Amino acid sequence: MSEQKLSDNERLKRESNFLRGTIETDLNDRITGGFTADNFQLIRFHGMYQQDDRDIRAERAKQKLEPLHNVMLRARMPGGVITPSQWLAIDKFADEHTMYGSIRLTTRQTFQFHGVLKPNIKLMHQTLHQIGIDSIATAGDVNRNVLCTTNPVESALHQEAYEWAKKISEHLLPKTRAYAEIWLDGEKLETTDEEPILGSTYLPRKFKTTVVIPPQNDVDVHANDLNFIAIAEDGKLVGFNVLVGGGLAMTHGDKSTYPRRADDFGFVPVDKTLDVAAAVVTTQRDWGNRSNRKNAKTKYTLDRVGSDVFKAEVEKRAGIEFAPSRPYEFTDRGDRLGWVEGIDGKHHLALFIENGRLLDYPGKPLKTGVAEIAKVHRGDFRMTANQNLIVAGVPAEEKANIEKIAREHGLIDDGISEQRKNSMACVSLPTCPLAMAEAERFLPEFVTDVEQVLEKHGLPEEENIILRVTGCPNGCGRAMLAEVGLVGKAPGRYNLHLGGNRNGTRIPKMYRENITVEQILAEMDSLVGRWASERQEGEGFGDFVVRVGVIAPVEVSKRDFYA
Template identity: 75%
Template structure:
């Protein structure tokens, strides 16, 4: 191309081993089927350890008992985490009943975990039970295809329990995008559903024979709620409505939060605005973005392989022009849009269709029967009588959606009787953590198990300074891979080692600004002390309705991250 750009369109050099693995996999089959019959180990061998991720699973072990088992000369207790594909987070009560029963009977932990990817995942499935898990999903119209590794993952969609017509239209496009970008290989159906191999040659017209250079995430966003945190994602379709009807999307490309501790070639980045497209071009544009990243993404260094790095290397204008060329369109100027928040509306909300929607706060998204709070039983009882749908949110909560007035009292009673409508503080509502220990193999520090007690301490600080009615968007992740979206928080903690975190400050409430590292490798006690000081300053010096992150930037506690590729680490 004659057009000037900052760097090469394709990175030359020795390919990462993941590229060899994908090419050798026979379109994601590998020897997974044979491995399933290997009773000598509870895990998967060789390439299959990574290949199963394309089928929606991660091999994990219980790290709480890893040392004990090693002393006993036993291999780690391998079990799989399986993540469902659930575009927009919408499912029926009948589907919920099926997956909740499976979790109770066939997993080591008995829980269903709602994730901030707007889906659910099982933890602790033994290898011998994997086929039954996939076949259960298939039986109720679900699957786990392409929820991990180098593909387009579960497509998020703003939950929007108020404007039902607009949500219905946006959700329909989330499903269409998800289906359009799925792998075409029959490997999933052959291995997990025992479907016979079709005597044709596999082709992947969109993803390619070696799939994408790295994971790829997509959202459909309905302003003014940014509950999906669009700037954490590679490709984002911001819904533009006229008179309550969806007419098209603003496209934003190149967001992403994962970093590598100390590696200054990695950084968080917000997505870049490309322009507006009418609805009829949506799938063509989605395909063009994915195929451009497929062809131009860095396949030599996986830590620099995501779309955000491709945009920085070749230039936003060059990438955008290539998308226009491949899709056969020209972007119109961005249409006006504004975000006012990203939290869920906890409690009852009435939609414009006169149906009610009950958003239940689920701390850390963990559905289990706790002493005095039998959450799993409560949702089971609600699912048995609910005539609408369930919507999992990108904040790890659950919406009982589409409740007629006649059913409202009965559902509320069930929710209250089972601890699903306990009063929580604004701060707790706006805090979130990834899973981390004991199951995540990447975890460096606690997150899910750490968060409740830490929020207790932050609540105490807020009360001390007369700020109990306020909140700080607070996120904790056990490692720097970004699952808990700490790098879009007003206060983000990223695990560095057991009991130690890097503290980031300065994001905003709407999720459009990246925070900056404020202190490195500090203990939770040190973080609490810092929070006490800073919240006290915020309480005394804030301007009208000023959020904590905006206050921190305005008063110079931290400098804003303006150009992440160059100043994220400064």
């Protein structure tokens, strides 16, 4: 790779003085609402993306105004745990200092603020810091927010897994003081920054890590670069199976890009967890493609050098040898909505939040409802990787009150179908600059259409299809692990992918390219009709379309995805 020209992102990282750049100068420039030159990219390492409201972009241009620049911030919340007092603080900030007034729960098991204008950016970081939250390394070429199975803590195993998610996150964080200096008014010293794990130019591309407890695959392990599958003996965590090289992003029209399942490297004892995490990250740091960012993710490094070669290097750097993987099975990946009782006698209420968007809608004040629960709740909240929210650690005597508040504010709706509960979309328009088609705003009505198709063909109410929509091929909505995945191609048009499975271990394959919503529904009508009449007992839609030959299975991503 040294003979090839490095991408410009490598230059800007190298010249950034450990991610400082001239962000502070830009922050004080009131002539523009945005960040300029390299800083547009560098603020991502601080957890922010510059965006604008695309719904009004053309109108502002007519008025000879620049786009309404603002930032989206993604918080760092390993395992998705947040306290009620923290929640009330972020709720207040969203009300008072964002353009949209909402809190959005994401597929990365955290929350996002959308629409923060430049004068409020430093206040945002300082507000978060005061309540023990930051946004360090939730974007950019670093290890991002570490996910963890969000099943309520029913055993010591769940608590151990969450603690390891926090440890991994801290271990892999950037060590630069840039975040504190710029946003928290930290003392500026002559820099002696060192990045022993990430390196002075950080990683070639973004890197995602999870900790998961079978049989729940609620974090979708095959969407991530590095996954630790918890293995227990007698209810005690003894180690992890390590899966490396998953990822879902691709580029339309570029067959050198593709979604990929993670490879199983084997088992490691629990005391080697951080060593292995660092070894995988540093191997990708040194071996990843720094010339072509479209081929820079870990999945491409594994396919280029060979999975066995990459694994051997990880063993060398970590000073271990992987043992054969211990047996495990994924049987589900949805959130168990409603009440669940833990072994400690505490109760946990998982609330369905469509698209993760917490806002007060007419007759359905969701955001106010969560705030009202936070005022009386004595446990904590858990954000899930499926965009839902768990009210965790509720004493038996408080259940009725919590449920009453939730129902009064529309947070519990007994009429929500299983199909809606198992459908998901990324943010997309109007804020995401990469969006090619609608996703979040499109999904609710589209799910209604799919519900009608299922009903038309006599399928029982509890039946559903894992359905996901993304506004572009970058993978935020994890459509490439769905039974039916729609990937935005242009306004009102999507690529239709079929053939994933219910437990999230198979990539779907493109069935129809660049088709309209009406065409998608016509295809669904035909295929669901066949599924209803021809399926085997308990057979999911994705397994059915593969078995009867509607679509070929993707066994090896690079070989099969475009075949």
